[in-house]
Amino acid sequence: MLPRWELSFYLFASLGFHFYSFYEVYKVSREHEEELDQEFDLDTDTLFGGLKKDPTDFEWSFWMEWGKQRLVWLLLGHMGVSQVANLLTRKHKPWILTAYGMWACWCVLETQGTTMVLIHTTISFCVAQFRSLFLSWLCSLFLLSTLRLQDVEEVMRGWYQTENEYYLLQFTLTVRCLYYTSFSLEFCWQQPPAERTFCSFPWMVAYVFYYPVFHNGPILSFPEFIAQMQQQEQGSPKAGLPTLARGLGRLLSCWWLAELMVHLMYMHAIYSSTSLLRAVSCWTLGGLALAQVLFFYVKYLVLFGVPALLMRLDGLTPPPLPRCVSTMFSFTGMWR
Numbered sequence: 269m270l271p272r273w274e275l276s277f278y279l280f281a282s283l284g285f286h287f288y289s290f291y292e293v294y295k296v297s298r299e300h301e302e303e304l305d306q307e308f309d310l311d312t313d314t315l316f317g318g319l320k321k322d323p324t325d326f327e328w329s330f331w332m333e334w335g336k337q338r339l340v341w342l343l344l345g346h347m348g349v350s351q352v353a354n355l356l357t358r359k360h361k362p363w364i365l366t367a368y369g370m371w372a373c374w375c376v377l378e379t380q381g382t383t384m385v386l387i388h389t390t391i392s393f394c395v396a397q398f399r400s401l402f403l404s405w406l407c408s409l410f411l412l413s414t415l416r417l418q419d420v421e422e423v424m425r426g427w428y429q430t431e432n433e434y435y436l437l438q439f440t441l442t443v444r445c446l447y448y449t450s451f452s453l454e455f456c457w458q459q460p461p462a463e464r465t466f467c468s469f470p471w472m473v474a475y476v477f478y479y480p481v482f483h484n485g486p487i488l489s490f491p492e493f494i495a496q497m498q499q500q501e502q503g504s505p506k507a508g509l510p511t512l513a514r515g516l517g518r519l520l521s522c523w524w525l526a527e528l529m530v531h532l533m534y535m536h537a538i539y540s541s542t543s544l545l546r547a548v549s550c551w552t553l554g555g556l557a558l559a560q561v562l563f564f565y566v567k568y569l570v571l572f573g574v575p576a577l578l579m580r581l582d583g584l585t586p587p588p589l590p591r592c593v594s595t596m597f598s599f600t601g602m603w604r
Contacts (some may be wrong), residue, residue, distance in 0.1 A: 282594070289555030290533065296552050297534040300544060317532045324536040328526065328567050330482070334436060339483070342372040343578060346479045347553050351580050362474050362497050365582075369477035373440075373457050380427040381437045388441065389448050389476050396452035400498045404452035411570075440483050447476050450490040466494045480575035486587045488579070496584045515577035522569040529566070535559040561593045 297304070301320065304310060308319040323329050331339075350367045353361040372546050374382045388411050395407040414420050415438060425434045451472045458467055475493050530536075538544050545553070568590050574588035 286558065286594070288550060291559050292549065293535055293538070293555040293559055296538060296544075297532070300538075301308060303532070303542065303544075304534050308534075308539065310534070310537070312535045315527060316363070319531040321527075321533040322530045322537050323569070324540060325563070325567075326529065327571075328563075330432065331571055332421055338376055339360040343574065346372065347578055347581060350578075354583075360528055363470075366477050367484060368390075368472075369479035370473075370480050373477060373550065377433075377440065378427065379426075381440070381538040382558060384424075384437070385444055386473075388444060389472060390469075392448040393450050396455040399456045401453065401456050404456055408445055408449040408452070411440065414573055414575065415441055419553060436483065440524065442484065443481075443487075444476055446485075447489055447490070448472065450487075451475060454490045455510065466498070480578040480582075484571055484575070486572045486576065488584070488587060492518055493584070499583065511580050512577070515573070515580065516541045519570060519573050519577065520564055522573060526563065526570060527565045529559065529563050533559050535563065540564070558594075565590055565593045 301310070304322075305320065308322070308324050311323045312318065312320050315321075346365070346368060350361070350365060353364040357364070370382065373385060377385070379470060389413065392404070392407055396402050423429075424437060428434050428437075451467075455467045471494060472490075475490055476498075478493070481488060538548070539556060539560065548556075572586075572589055579586040
């Protein structure tokens with residue numbers, strides 16, 4: 269264990285490096301604001317006193333737009349349905365949540381998108397009956413690869429009026445692939461004499477259509493989902509209020525910090541401008557790299573934090589949220 273004075277020194281040195289690097293990025297953002305605005309069409313809002321906002325991080329802009337439109341209301345609906353089911357009919361709660369998840373899927377992806385999810389799920393379940401790991405992996409890779417076929421893309425684009433609706437379907441089918449793959453592998457590992465009753469198509473549908481993690485994650489494996497869903501002892505609704513309050517406070521703080529970063533530092537726009545990258549100092553380049561990875565971290569605290577909070581209210585234990593990248597010596601933990 270290092271002496272306290274040495275740990276304090278490293279802490280202040282690290283904070284100083286962070287803040288000075290961010291200041292350099294902020295300074296470049298202010299100096300080249302008009303140039304970046306002309307090239308990338310910066311957004312203007314009243315959240316931070318009229319400061320312009322860098323909209324060029326597609327993932328953040330995409331999910332914030334969808335959140336404001338429909339997803340936040342559907343997730344709140346899931347929370348309400350879950351708590352009512354917990355009070356009235358806890359035994360049938362998984363099937364009530366499954367029905368709600370299918371309805372919510374239909375609300376945003378419409379009939380064609382919901383049918384695609386069901387078709388992929390059914391095909392994966394049928395292939396899993398052969399109990400071959402090779403065939404299960406091959407099936408999942410094949411279904412995933414069909415999303416990149418030009419003819420399939422054109423058909424799916426024709427189902428919707430906007431590109432964002434098509435991209436939501438693409439993201440959803442990609443994440444769902446991880447879920448039905450998890451079920452298929454678990455099914456293959458179970459030997460017929462010891463096969464458990466929950467390795468069935470209804471439970472697979474319940475797992476695939478669990479709505480808090482439906483569009484983006486985080487990933488909860490099939491055995492963990494089933495084991496936790498089948499637990500009879502769950503907290504009362506009153507016990508969930510402190511969890512809800514703490515979770516909402518943490519989420520709002522992370523969202524505010526992410527928004528502050530894209531209002532003060534146009535890191536994604538600068539990163540996309542080759543001429544500007546050649547002109548800035550080494551400190552600014554280091555600050556850009558640091559701001560990129562820290563924004564990535566804060567972004568996923570929000571994107572994974574929302575479903576993780578809903579999972580806790582459902583009595584499930586979500587995967588741990590990402591660790592701060594500034595405390596890591598390897599990016600393995602970040603990608604995991």
